[in-house]
Amino acid sequence: MTSPSESPGSTSSETLFASPPAENAADTSSWWSRYCSQLVGLSDTTKIVLKADCEYIVDKGIFGTDTHGTIGGxxxxxxxxxxxxxxxxxxxxxxxxxxxxxxxxxxxxxxxxxxxxxxxxxxxxxxxxxxxxxxxxxxxxxxxxxxxxxxxxxxxxxxxxxxxxxxxxxxxxxxxxxxxxxxxxxxxxxxxxxxxxxxxxxxxxxxxxxxxxxxxxxxxxxxxxxxxxxxxxxxxxxxxxxxxxxxxxxxxxxxxxxxxxxxxxxxxxxxxxxxxxxxxxxxxxxxxxxxxxxxxxxxxxxRTAFDRGTIAPRETTFHEPKGYKSYYTGGETFYRRAMAAGLCRPTGDDPAVDTADAVRGFLVASAIMQIRAAGKLGPHAALTTTFSSREEAARRSPQPRSMLIHPSASISDQFEIALDLLDWAGHSDRVDSADRLSKSTAYLSELLSTNLDSERDIWQRWHKRYADSAEQVRNTFDVPIARSLPEWGEIEAALREEIIPGTRVSVVNSDHDADDRPEYDVWLDQDGWHAPRDLSTIFISGNVMSRGITLEGLTTTLFLRQTSNPFADSQMQMQRWFGYRNSYVELCRVIAPQEQLALFAAYHDNDEALRQAVVHAMNEDSTGIPSPLVLQGREFMATGKIANLRTKPLCPGSKPFIRLVNDGTKPDPNAELVTSLFRHHDSQDVSAAGLLRGRILSQPFTLGEAGRLLDGLQFDRYSPGLQNWQAEMWRDVQARVESQGQLPLGNQLYMPPELSEGISASTVRRDCPYSIGAYFRLWEACLSRHVRGLVPTESPRLRWSMSDLSERKRLQPRFWIGIRYGGGDVVTVDGFANLPFEVRAMQRAIENGELVATWGSRSPTAGPTEYRGDEYFDYYFRGETLPNSLADEPPWRPVGSDGLILFHINQVEGQLHPSVAVGVCIPLGGPDQFAATVPSSHLGPVRSK
The missing domain is CATH 3.40.50 (Rossmann fold)
Structure with a gap:
C-alpha cells in the first residue's frame, strides 16, 4: 500500500487505496479529527477524497501559495x-x-x-x-x-x-x-x-x-x-x-x-x-x-464516488471500492448509464392520469422499502406510537420516503393539485382537505385502499416495472444479484396497513421567513418521544424546493409541465433526485414531458464538461485560475441572473474566409506554402460555365491534414501565440477531449506558429485563422470520443456524447484543395513560375491588411450550365450535382459531404509580390458548442453561421 506524501493537499499526494487507512476515531485533538469522527456514513475512500479536496481548497485557495497569504511576495x-x-x-x-x-x-x-x-x-x-x-x-x-x-x-x-x-x-x-x-x-x-x-x-x-x-x-x-x-x-x-x-x-x-x-x-x-x-x-x-x-x-x-475514475490525477469521479450502493447517483446514472432501467419516464396527455400513476408508483416503492426494512415500524404505526426514549424512537422509525410534484411556480396551482390528489385518494370535502393542508395533517384517506381492488392491474404494473429496473441496474453496474422484490400480496398488505394511511400531502411554502423544511428528526413532548413527521410525504412545490433543502428517501419526482424559461442553473438545481440513492435506485422515477427530460440530459452534459475543464486545470497545477467556458444550448440559456447573455458557437461556420493577408512588399510565405503544395501533388484544371476557374489537387485531404495545412499559414502582422482567450478556450475544449482519451503526444487543438524570440504576441482575432485548424483537429478527435458539452452542427438538440461514432466516422469529410484564378496577369514570381500551370491573379482591394471582399460573386439561382459561386468549386471538378440552390436555405454543405479549402492569389497594381487569402467550406456533421458570453466578454458577439 502506498502512503501519501507529506503534503496531502498537493496533487501528487492523492493516492487511491484499495484498503485505505481509516482516520483515528479516538483522536479528538483537532477540529478535523472531531469532524471526521461524525462522518459515519462515508466510506474510508470517500473520506480520503473529501480531505484531499478540503486541503486543496485551504492550501491553494484560502492561503494561496504559502501560509502567509502572499502571491509572488x-x-x-x-x-x-x-x-x-x-x-x-x-x-x-x-x-x-x-x-x-x-x-x-x-x-x-x-x-x-x-x-x-x-x-x-x-x-x-x-x-x-x-x-x-x-x-x-x-x-x-x-x-x-x-x-x-x-x-x-x-x-x-x-x-x-x-x-x-x-x-x-x-x-x-x-x-x-x-x-x-x-x-x-x-x-x-x-x-x-x-x-x-x-x-x-x-x-x-x-x-x-x-x-x-x-x-x-x-x-x-x-x-x-x-x-x-x-x-x-x-x-x-x-x-x-x-x-x-x-x-x-x-x-x-x-x-x-x-x-x-x-x-x-x-x-x-x-x-x-x-x-x-x-x-x-x-x-x-x-x-x-x-x-x-x-x-x-x-x-x-x-469529486463524486462512482465506478470509475482515479484520485491522482483527478477526475470528476473516483472509484469507490465499496460498490454501487456507495456511488453518487447523478446525471450519469439517470441519463446515461441506467437509461435502460427506465428511471426517466415521459408524461402523457392527461395531467390527472400522470399524477395518479406517479403516486401509485411512489406508494408501491414505499411499500417495497418498508418490507425490506425488517424490524422497523411502518410509517402509520410509527406516527401513532409514543416511545420511551430518543434511541428507541430512532431505532424503530423507518427511513423517510419522499415524492416531489412540480405542477408550476404558481402557489394556487400547487394547492389545486394537492386538493385534486386528496380528492383522488378519497377526501371528497375540499374545504376539509384545505384545512388539513394548512394544519399539516393531510394524510391520504384509507378509502384509497378500495382503488387497490378496482384498479389492481394498474397498481401491479409498478411491481413489474421495478423488477425490470432491478435487473437492468444489475447489468449496468455489474452487481452479482439483482435486488429481489417482495411478492405482490405482501406489497398490497403493506399498502393497506401502513403506506396509504401513513402518507401525508404537503404544499411547501415559498415564504422566505417560513421554517417549513421537512422534519426528519425524532421529537419530544410531554407524552414522550415521537417519530419524525415526514416518514412518507408527497411534497408539492414550485421552485422553492429546488434550492438546498434535501428530501430524504426521494423516489418519485413528477413534473406536470415543461418550463417556459429554461435556464440551465435553476433547472439543474431542480434535480433533487440526485444524491446517494443507489441502495434503492431501481425504485426511483423522474416523470416529466419528453422535452423536459431531454433538457435535463443536456444540462448534465454541459455541467460535466465544465467540471472536466476545472479538474484538468487543477491537475495542471498552474498559477493561473481555471476559467472554464459556461455552455448553454440552442434552446436554453445558462442563467437568468446575468442580463443580455449571448451565444458564441465553436464551429467557425459554413464557409469562413480568412481575409487577413500579407502586404506584398516581400515574398509571402503563404505563397510558398501553396506553390510547394501544388508542386508535390498531382492537380487538375477546374472549368465551369465554359471558363477555366482554377486548379485543384487530385486527391482530398483528411481532417487532420487540412488542419495542419491551415496551421502553416504565416502573417507578417499577426502572430497570437498561446497566451490569449482563443488559446484558453481551446484548452478548455481539449481538456474535455482528453478526459475521454489523450491526444497524440505533443499535439494540441490550437496550434498557431511559435513566437520568434523578441516578438510580442498580436492581439488575438475573433476570426483567428488557426481556430479553423483547431476545429478540424477537434472534429477528428471526436470521431473516437464521446466528448461532453458538444452537439452536432446538423442537430443541436442532440448530444455528441450520445452519437453513433462509427456512423460519424463513416460520414467524416475530406477537404479538396484548390487555387481560384482571377482576371489579372499571370503570376510569375515567388514560385508560381515553376508550377506546371499558369495562375492568374485576382485584383481585389486590400484595406488595413485585409481583403475587402470574401467569396466573390454568388448566383444562388444559377442553372446547370452556369457558375453558382466559388464555394462550389470542387463540385464542378467532381461533376456532382450541386446542393439545393434555394436562396433562403442555410449555405451549409450536407452531412457526409466533402469540404473545400480554396486559395485566392491576389496582386493589385503596384504590389511587388502576390498575397494569399483563403476560403474554407465546412460541411454539417461536426461538433459544436454554445458558450455563454456577456457583452463585454473577449469572446465577442455571435457570428452568423
Missing part, C-alpha cells in the same frame, strides 16, 4: 474563489471540512452564510453543531471557540430576537479570543438585514481588537448556495447610484463584512477569503471580474 488582503460541487453530492460536508481544516490552521474568524431561507439557515446551523462543534455545551466548548449566534437564538421564532442581539460580539470576549487564538464561528442567514447587522457587529466588536492584535488576522467567509442571491450583474447595475440606486444588496452586504463601504474601515492586518460554494456556477463564472464576489483567485471542482 505581495500580500494578498482579499482572496475570492469558487468551489463547484454536484447537486446533493456533499457540498456541505466539504464546507464543514474546509472550516475544520481552516480552524486547525488558526483562521481566526469563520462566517458561514447558510442560505436565503430561515429553514436552510437552521438546517446548516444544526448540522454545524452536530458534526463540527461536537460535544456537550459547557466550559470545554467555550474554551474551544466563540459561536455566534447561540442555539436558543437561532431556534426562536422569526423576529423574536433583534438582529443586533442575534449577531452581537462582546468586545472583551473577542479580545480574549484573539489573544488565546480561539476562533470565532458565525452562522448567518444570507439576508440583507442579517448581513448588515452582522457587518455592523464585526466593525464595532471585532475590527478594533484586530488592529490591536499585532499580527495578521484571518477571516474566512463560506457562502453556501452562492449563486442564490450573491450574484451581481455589472451591466444591469451600471450607472446606478451606489447609495440610492436599485442595486442588489446581498452581494454588497457580504463584501462589506471584510471591506466596508462606510463607517470603520477594515484593519490593514485583516486577511479575508471568500469561498463561494454552488452546484450551479454559471452566473458566478459569468460575473465581471470587478464584481466584489467574482472568483478571481481560485476555482475548484469537487
Amino acid at each position: 505581495t500580500p494578498s488582503r482579499v482572496r475570492r474563489g469558487l468551489v463547484i460541487g454536484s447537486v446533493q453530492s456533499g457540498k456541505t460536508a466539504s464546507m464543514l471540512g474546509v472550516t475544520a481544516l481552516a480552524l486547525d490552521k488558526q483562521v481566526d474568524l469563520v462566517v458561514v452564510l447558510a442560505g436565503t431561507r430561515i429553514s436552510l439557515w437552521r438546517q446548516t446551523f444544526g448540522r454545524l453543531q452536530s458534526q463540527l462543534d461536537t460535544g456537550d455545551d459547557g466550559p470545554v466548548k467555550e474554551r474551544r471557540r466563540l459561536l455566534v449566534p447561540n442555539l436558543g437564538e437561532v431556534s426562536a421564532p422569526a423576529g423574536r430576537v433583534p438582529l443586533s442581539t442575534l449577531y452581537k460580539f462582546e468586545p472583551a470576549q473577542v479580545r480574549r479570543a484573539i489573544r488565546e487564538r480561539r476562533p470565532v464561528v458565525v452562522v448567518a442567514m444570507k439576508h440583507a438585514d442579517h448581513l448588515r447587522a452582522l457587518g455592523k457587529s464585526i466593525r464595532d466588536g471585532v475590527f478594533r481588537s484586530v488592529e490591536a492584535a499585532g499580527r495578521d488576522f484571518r477571516m474566512l467567509v463560506l457562502d453556501d448556495e452562492a449563486d442564490d442571491g450573491s450574484i451581481l450583474d455589472a451591466l444591469v447595475e451600471e450607472g446606478e447610484d451606489p447609495v440610492y440606486g436599485k442595486l442588489k444588496q446581498i452581494p454588497r452586504a457580504i463584501a462589506d463584512l471584510w471591506d466596508p463601504r462606510s463607517g470603520v474601515g477594515a484593519p490593514s492586518n485583516l486577511r479575508a477569503t471568500y469561498v463561494a460554494y454552488t452546484a450551479t456556477p454559471h452566473s458566478n463564472l459569468l460575473q465581471e471580474d470587478h464584481n466584489p464576489l467574482a472568483p478571481k483567485d481560485f476555482v475548484v471542482a469537487l
